[in-house]
Amino acid sequence: MRHLNSMDSDFSADFSALLQGRSNDERSVAEPVRAILSDVKERGDVAVCEYTERFDRLALTPEALRIDAETIKAEAARVPAELMDALKVAARRIEAFHEAQKPTDLDFTDSENVRLGMRWTALDAVGLYVPGGKAAYPSSVLMNALPARVAGVKRLAMCVPTPDGVLNPLVLAAAQLCGVEEIYRIGGAQAVGAMAYGTQSIAPVDRIVGPGNAFVAEAKRQVFGQVGIDSIAGPSEVVVVADGQNDPRLAAVDLLAQAEHDEQAQAILITTDAVFGDAVIAAVAKELETLPRAAIASRSWDDHGAVIVVRDLDEAAELVNRLAPEHLEVLLDEPRGFSAQVRHAGAIFLGRYCPEAVGDYVGGPNHVLPTSRTARFASGLSVFDFIKRTTMIETNADGLGRIGPAGVALAHAEGLDAHALSLSLRLK
Numbered sequence: 001m002r003h004l005n006s007m008d009s010d011f012s013a014d015f016s017a018l019l020q021g022r023s024n025d026e027r028s029v030a031e032p033v034r035a036i037l038s039d040v041k042e043r044g045d046v047a048v049c050e051y052t053e054r055f056d057r058l059a060l061t062p063e064a065l066r067i068d069a070e071t072i073k074a075e076a077a078r079v080p081a082e083l084m085d086a087l088k089v090a091a092r093r094i095e096a097f098h099e100a101q102k103p104t105d106l107d108f109t110d111s112e113n114v115r116l117g118m119r120w121t122a123l124d125a126v127g128l129y130v131p132g133g134k135a136a137y138p139s140s141v142l143m144n145a146l147p148a149r150v151a152g153v154k155r156l157a158m159c160v161p162t163p164d165g166v167l168n169p170l171v172l173a174a175a176q177l178c179g180v181e182e183i184y185r186i187g188g189a190q191a192v193g194a195m196a197y198g199t200q201s202i203a204p205v206d207r208i209v210g211p212g213n214a215f216v217a218e219a220k221r222q223v224f225g226q227v228g229i230d231s232i233a234g235p236s237e238v239v240v241v242a243d244g245q246n247d248p249r250l251a252a253v254d255l256l257a258q259a260e261h262d263e264q265a266q267a268i269l270i271t272t273d274a275v276f277g278d279a280v281i282a283a284v285a286k287e288l289e290t291l292p293r294a295a296i297a298s299r300s301w302d303d304h305g306a307v308i309v310v311r312d313l314d315e316a317a318e319l320v321n322r323l324a325p326e327h328l329e330v331l332l333d334e335p336r337g338f339s340a341q342v343r344h345a346g347a348i349f350l351g352r353y354c355p356e357a358v359g360d361y362v363g364g365p366n367h368v369l370p371t372s373r374t375a376r377f378a379s380g381l382s383v384f385d386f387i388k389r390t391t392m393i394e395t396n397a398d399g400l401g402r403i404g405p406a407g408v409a410l411a412h413a414e415g416l417d418a419h420a421l422s423l424s425l426r427l428k
């Protein structure tokens with residue numbers, strides 16, 4: 001854990017080092033991922049099976065890659081009723097929020113008698129990546145599949161690793177609840193490669209969405225262009241901005257809630273109160289004594305965690321914008337004023353009673369969010385990831401007569417005479 005103070009002379013260098021911190025980890029997976037992707041592209045199912053055996057300790061034949069309908073039904077039936085109810089609460093809220101995102105088409109005729117339109121069309125086939133290496137993520141099934149359903153995507157193919165062959169009933173129940181039937185028990189770069197290039201038994205998709213570890217995030221980055229992707233939704237991150245009026249234990253568990261996802265996760269506290277910062281550090285250490293996933297969380301906290309003491313909240317907002325975190329928690333009495341200064345964050349959680357975990361499960365907005373500072377230019381998963389736009393122009397002799405001559409002039413200026421003729425021959 002780095003302990004920084006903005007009043008120290010070496011703060012600027014220390015903060016830059018923090019910004020750079022995880023990029024070495026990210027770079028180190030690029031080559032192994034490239035090799036896996038090219039092998040999957042070349043050898044298909046056989047390569048996918050080999051990597052699944054190597055990384056998930058599961059020996060498979062190509063026929064067994066897909067989880068059959070009876071197994072899905074039987075596993076889902078094992079989920080206790082109260083857990084099923086919780087899943088339905090989350091699904092109801094996620095679906096309602098994404099339903100509200102649906103955009104409308106454009107269709108109007110302008111003053112020059114040209115009819116213009118923009119039409120949204122759902123993608124045909126989408127691959128949903130559901131992580132499953134160090135934890136199972138039924139909530140990510142909902143976050144991936146429900147916006148796709150709301151958008152009207154026809155084919156949903158889901159990949160989820162099942163380390164040692166252990167199926168997670170709640171993951172399969174979530175898939176069943178969302179109507180996802182095409183599920184493969186594979187993960188990592190090999191799953192991303194299989195969905196991007198297709199194999200003998202997995203048809204390729206048009207876009208791959210969903211969160212995952214560094215290997216998954218890098219694989220998505222590398223297959224972009226062959227398929228679309230949502231964003232780089234890699235190892236989790238949180239920045240907690242808090243004044244001294246908070247319970248240090250609450251800030252500590254909020255930090256650990258992200259750290260426990262992955263050794264590569266990152267949790268950062270920014271506070272105006274140095275004494276509070278020290279209390280949070282102590283509280284983190286105390287929680288780590290009992291937290292079941294302490295091995296992962298303490299590695300993340302030690303390697304990537306930080307506590308930054310700042311002069312004031314304006315300075316805190318400036319640092320948040322430079323970090324562009326996946327999640328920002330604002331533990332202040334007036335969180336809206338602070339969050340108005342934040343331009344770069346995947347999702348913002350406002351107020352002392354809105355920890356990030358609300359958004360992980362039951363808030364409604366998506367928890368698949370951009371990491372590694374990509375919130376500077378990317379957004380969380382939404383209905384917009386599952387639809388695309390087509391524009392339309394319709395005109396007649398009158399409309400072309402009004403706007404065509406300007407087009408002819410521009411075509412000549414570009415030296416594109418067929419373009420000019422295409423317009424001018426239609427002009428009276």
Ligand SMILES: NC(=O)c1ccc[n+]([C@@H]2O[C@H](COP(=O)([O-])OP(=O)(O)OC[C@H]3O[C@@H](n4cnc5c(N)ncnc54)[C@H](O)[C@@H]3O)[C@@H](O)[C@H]2O)c1
Nearest residue numbers: 131132133134187188211212213233235236261262368369
């Ligand atoms: N940003 C987001 O929106 C978001 C949301 C939820 C979860 N997450 C993140 O998702 C991740 C889940 O990670 P996970 O590991 O539990 O599951 P995962 O499914 O992402 O990764 C497991 C796969 O990683 C591959 N892998 C592991 N070690 C490898 C190696 N040495 N070489 C090649 N491949 C290897 C294996 O193929 C394995 O199947 C965490 O980092 C978590 O923070 C992010």
Ligand SMILES: N[C@H](CO)Cc1c[nH]c[nH+]1
Nearest residue numbers: 137139140236237360367
């Ligand atoms: N915090 C994760 C996104 O970084 C999402 C998640 C799912 N389950 C628990 N948490």
Ligand SMILES: [Zn+2]
Nearest residue numbers: 236257258360
């Ligand atoms: Zn989480």
